[in-house]
Amino acid sequence: MPRFTLHRFWAIVLKEFIQMKRDRVTFAMMVGIPLMQLMLFGFAINADPKHLPTAIRAADQGPFARTFVAALRNSDYFNLTREAATEEETRELLQLGDVQFVINIPADFSRRILRGERPTVLIEADASDPAATGPAIAAARTIAATAFTRDLPGPLARLRGTESPVAFSLHAQYNPENITQYNVVPGLMGVVLTMTMVVITALAITRERERGTMENLLATPVRPFEVMVGKILPYIAVGYIQVTLILIAARFIFGVPMVGNLALVYAVALLFIAANLSVGITFSTLAQNQLQAVQMAFFFFLPSILLSGFMFPFRGMPEWAQWVGSCLPNTHFLRIVRGILLKGNGPLEIAPEIWPLLLFLVVAMTIGVKRYRQTLD
C-alpha cells in the first residue's frame, strides 16, 4: 500500500476549494484583511509624522536665531505653537504632552555662529513614541545645515555646507533605524500572511473534528500527509492573492520602489506561506476546539508582529527577544522582502534567510503529521 497517492491528495484539495467557495465570509475576510491592514499601517499609522507641536525657548533674538526659527517654521515637521521662557515651562509643556519638542536656542547663538564655534541647540523631545520623533530630529539637522546659507556671506561662507554651523544635543532616545512606509508596506506582507494563513488552517482539522466529519475521514484510507498537504495547497492560492494585492498597493498607492525581482518575491512567498500553513495545521491537531485553535494562532501571531522587526527595529531589541524573533519565519521573510524590493537583493543575498524558513517548514510539518491521529485512540 503506497504511503502517498495523488488521487486521495487531490480529493482533499478539491474538497477544500469547494468549502472555501461556499464560505464566502471567510474568503472575503482573507481578501479584506490585507486591504484593511494596508490602510491602517500605510495611512493611519504614519511612521513619519509631520506638523508636530513644538515650543521654542529662544534666549537669543539675533538674526541667526530668527533665521533658524523661521526655517523650522517653514519645514513640514515642526509646528511652532508655543514660546517658552523658562526651563520649568518647557518641562511642563513636555510633561503635559502639549508639545512634542522644545527647541532651546542658547543666549550667545548668533555670536558663536559668527565666530564659527558651532553653538549647541538642545532639542528636548517627548520620546514616548521614539518612532514619531526620529524623522523630525533628522529634519532639524538638515534645516540647520541649510538655513544659514544666505546669512553667511563673505569670509563666513567657509561655514557653509561643509559642516553644520550648529551642533545638536538631544534629550531623547533616538532609534537609528528609520521607519517609513517603504519599510512598513513590504513588511506588512509577512504580517498579513502570518495572520490569515495561520488562523485559517488552525481551524482546518479542529473544524472537521467539531463537525464530526473527522470520524468519517479517519475511517477512509486517506493518509495524514495527504490530508495536511491537501488542506495546505488551496490556501497557498489564497496567500498568493494576498501577496499580489499587497504588491499592487505598495507600488501604486504607496509608491514603494521595487528594485528587485518580483518573481523572486513570489518564490520566497511560497516557502513562507507553506511554513505558516504548517504551523496552522499543527495548531489544528493540538487544539480541542475551534476557539482554542484561534487562540493558539494569535499566540503565534503576536511575537510574529512584535519581535520580527516589523513593529520595532530588530537590532534595537534585547538579545533574548532577538533570539525568539530569529525562530519566527516572519523575521526572515521581512528581511527577504525588504531586501528584494528596496535593495534589489538577488538569490545569493537572501540565501542566509532562506534556510531558516526551510528548516521551520520541515519542523512544523513533521510535528503536524506526527500529531495527526489516524485513529480515535
Added chain:
Amino acid sequence: MSAPNFVIDVTGITKRFGPKTVVDAVGLQVKRGEIYGFLGPNGSGKTTFIRMLCGLLTPDAGTGTCLGYDVLTQQAEIKCHVGYMTQKFSYYEDLTIRENLDFIARIYDVPDRATAVQHSLDRLGLANRSHQLAGQLSGGWKQRLALAACLIHSPQLLLLDEPTAGVDPKARREFWDEIHQLAADGLTVLITTHYMDEAERCHRLAYLAYGKLLTHGTLEEVMHSIPIFTWTVSGPDLRPLAARLRGQPGVEQVVAFGNILHVSGRDAAQLEATIARLREPRHEWRQIQSGLEDLFISLMDTARDNFA
C-alpha cells in the same frame, strides 16, 4: 487467516478508556451475506466495538480478523474495503450531495468515478437532489446520502451505527429493503439498532450490555437463550394493579401497552403463583409469547445486577 466464510471473526476484543472497560472480551463471528444486528443499551460499547472493527480504534486485547485482515495490524487494508456509517451524520454539510459522493469516490479511487457517482445517486433516488447542500437535507435524506457514500467504493462489509435513529417508519422500511437487497448480493452488514422490529429483520443478533456480549444467535436462538414468560392482563384499574405487581416474587417487568399490561419474569412457577394470588375476576389474564423487548430488558437488568 480465518475461515473464508467468516467476514468478521474476532475473539476476546477488549477496549479500555482509562479505568473503564468499555468492551470486555467480546467475540463475534459473522458470515458473508449476513445481516447481523447489534443490540444493547446506550453506552454498552456497540460503537466502540464497531470502531475497532473498522480500524478507528486499536483493541487493548483480543485477536481476530475483519475481511481476512488482522484487526490489530492491518487497519489500513481494512479501511479500503469497509463502508462505515457513523451514528452522527459525518459528511460535509457545506458540500452538495454530488460533491460529497465525488469526494468519497476520489478518496477510495473508485474506477470510472463519474458513472459510479451517478449510479449511486440513481439507485438511492438522490439524482434530482444532487445539487442540494447536504446540510439542508432532512434526517431521512441525510441517511440516504450517508448510505450512498459508504457504498460507493463497493465495500465487502458495511458497518452501520444506528442508521435509522430519527428516521420515519416509511424511510426506515425502505432502508431495510435496501439492506436486504445488498445482503442478497453478497454484502455483509453489521448494524446497531434500538428498534425491536429492526432486530427481527436481522439474520442473526447479538446483545451487548456493559461491554459484555450477553447473548447471540438467530432470533429463535436468542429467544430461547433465556426462558422468559409473559402474561397480559386487561380490565379496569390497571394502574393500581401494576403498582401492586411490581416487586412481587417472580415479577420482573410490568409494562403498560395501551389498555393492557405485560407482566414478565423468568421464573414461571413464581410468576404464576403471584398472578394466582393477585387474580381478580374483573381482570382477564392470558399467557402470551414473550417479545424480544421483554427478553432484552430482562437481560439488561440481569447484566446490571452482575456487572454494574
